[in-house]
């Protein structure tokens with residue numbers, strides 16, 4: 001098949017930043033600004049995975065020329081991993097172009113991607129469908145109140161980011177004063193609304209789901225344990241835990257896959273993530289974060305319909321980790337997503 005791999009490389013995102021702001025001193029950008037960009041290692045691994053199964057692959061950066069390039073290439077399928085850089089709709093950009101051009105593409109549609117990226121909107125949808133999710137309040141730039149009534153402890157995060165952007169070890173807050181100070185800081189840095197979310201104290205899992213309709217399937221569940229984090233660190237998968245404390249030389253030993261949990265616990269997680277997958281209309285693949293509350297109810301933290309797929313097992317990327325545990329090599333995993341999408345569109 002002729003496949004276009006659409007991506008947002010880290011260099012491409014830096015270029016996009018420069019295009020928007022004219023000049024660019026890299027030092028002035030927050031350290032986590034390009035956290036969601038694809039490394040060349042990932043882009044090449046996906047390309048290789050596709051070519052290894054006989055596909056003819058063309059790489060397309062998700063920049064302003066992407067639409068023209070897709071129109072010219074007219075691939076039979078677009079394999080989309082592009083995260084984009086600016087705004088709540090950045091993950092919807094390539095799917096939108098594909099919709100316009102009538103090109104089949106892997107993964108969720110623009111609406112699902114936009115809703116899942118906006119964690120507050122996604123939580124409202126979950127609340128509407130009785131999917132347990134932590135209580136929250138949303139704060140807007142220039143509208144921070146003087147008082148906040150909330151059931152602390154809580155966690156603060158920008159409303160529309162991923163890869164733990166804006167979620168640091170000190171994002172867990174225990175009282176109103178601390179919350180106000182950190183929300184104000186977060187609003188200034190990330191220039192978007194900020195969530196204050198009830199802190200769930202139970203065990204955490206991240207769950208890869210793939211397929212469509214009745215064939216949607218849960219891959220082996222990944223448990224995340226915080227015992228191995230540095231002494232005094234908060235029990236969260238923070239930016240520090242994801243990108244600073246977990247290195248290839250000294251990988252953090254915080255994952256267990258398959259999670260050693262009771263059958264009952266596993267069943268509860270599966271029911272929860274499959275119903276969220278269905279309600280959000282997710283297609284082909286997704287990674288869903290789940291955390292237990294103190295009373296033993298699993299909650300959905302958030303959904304990642306464009307899951308991270310770092311190819312090197314030492315990088316602890318959880319979708320590939322779950323697929324590996326189920327017996328899929330990286331190439332098998334990528335090509336299984338192609339099969340899910342092709343089947344959905346009725347392609348050969």
Ligand SMILES: Nc1ncnc2c1ncn2[C@@H]1O[C@H](COP(=O)(O)OP(=O)(O)OP(=O)(O)O)[C@@H](O)[C@H]1O
Nearest residue numbers: 134161162163164165197198199200236237289302
């Ligand atoms: N309400 C909560 N209660 C407890 N812990 C939380 C809560 N919200 C977030 N966390 C912790 O912070 C981590 C990052 O939060 P979240 O998943 O919302 O960020 P993200 O940047 O979207 O992550 P991803 O890398 O999966 O895209 C979670 O994995 C969890 O450890």
Ligand SMILES: [Mg+2]
Nearest residue numbers: 163289301302
């Ligand atoms: Mg997450």
